[in-house]
Amino acid sequence: MVGPGPNPLQVVGIVYAVLFVVIAALLWRTGRFSRTVRYLLLIVTVLFGFLFFSPMLPHQFQELVLRVDSRIGFGLLGGLIGIGVMLVLTFLFGRHFCGYLCPIGALQELAYAAPVPKVRTTRKRELSVARGVVFLVLLGAGLGAGFSLLSLFGLREFFTLTLSTGSFVFAAVLIISLFLYRPFCRVICPLGVLFQLATAPGWWKLRRTDACINCHTCERACPTGEAHSTDLQGECYLCRRCVEACPVAGALIYGPQAPVTQAGGE
Ligand code: SF4
Ligand code: SF4
Incomplete structure (x- = not known):
């Protein structure tokens, strides 16, 4: 009813x-x-x-x-x-x-x-x-x-x-x-x-750009294990820990998967 x-x-x-x-x-x-x-x-x-x-x-x-x-x-x-x-x-x-x-x-x-x-x-x-x-x-x-x-x-x-x-x-x-x-x-x-x-199949998410140096710092900072480039981020709570830990400006951005043109998320 x-x-x-x-x-x-x-x-x-x-x-x-x-x-x-x-x-x-x-x-x-x-x-x-x-x-x-x-x-x-x-x-x-x-x-x-x-x-x-x-x-x-x-x-x-x-x-x-x-x-x-x-x-x-x-x-x-x-x-x-x-x-x-x-x-x-x-x-x-x-x-x-x-x-x-x-x-x-x-x-x-x-x-x-x-x-x-x-x-x-x-x-x-x-x-x-x-x-x-x-x-x-x-x-x-x-x-x-x-x-x-x-x-x-x-x-x-x-x-x-x-x-x-x-x-x-x-x-x-x-x-x-x-x-x-x-x-x-x-x-x-x-x-x-x-x-x-x-x-998991969503549109805007955190993405890595070509600036990423693959240092894995974001993965170590993530409390839910969703910061690897292949993770679907279904358990990403947008806590920003990965973004704040990343040593390279523009390596992690938030937005649609493509085109990757704009630095964001920080
Ligand atoms: S925003 Fe938080 S939960 Fe999401 S991937 Fe980054 S560290 Fe993990
Ligand atoms: S933030 Fe609220 S709605 Fe989201 S998983 Fe936690 S309790 Fe549930």
Whole structure:
């Protein structure tokens, strides 16, 4: 069943999200996405998460699966439109939503910026498979038994500052995020599955140019193992670590695969 249609708040949210992604992509493309912009966007997004519990698409995806339109924040149709629009934008421009617009992702990103020792894993395939299994369990539990798997992670409680078992679970995820890059995104998030699939064949991504000296510095800097020239970047969160680590100006640019004519991304 499809519930109530779009309401004004929902339309504002979708317009904000579309503008956010398009402007972020243009800033990347023209080399204006600086470290300052990066932290500014992350902080604004986290604040919006606490103030409005939005945009919280993973939570809304779960409610779509449960078909509980009253808990999505807007109608089921609006939820479908919002996720559909984000999937198209992700195909076109990469995971700007995950990188900077999702409060869950932004909080983990800020946590990982803390100066503590990091745990790197090169098992990106295994992580993606694990998240795929979680995705199927979420669908099965939601459609078959009306059970919300994501409710175990207390997203709503955490961002509305409500004490519960779930909010402590998400707090634990954040503590893990200090050491391990985006554990919720890479293992749990149902939208991560869809966004990875949308990004892999996507249009604008990080590309190497002829200026690349093949020093592998970007690959060592990447927390998700997506910086090799042959990687599809389905798990690239546009964190900029590769760009900032690269010793050669113009060796890494963001944009369509061809023609490679403009230095950007830095
Ligand atoms: S993977 Fe999911 S939780 Fe992580 S940033 Fe993307 S939508 Fe948000
Ligand atoms: S280091 Fe580069 S390739 Fe790796 S996730 Fe960050 S922006 Fe993407």
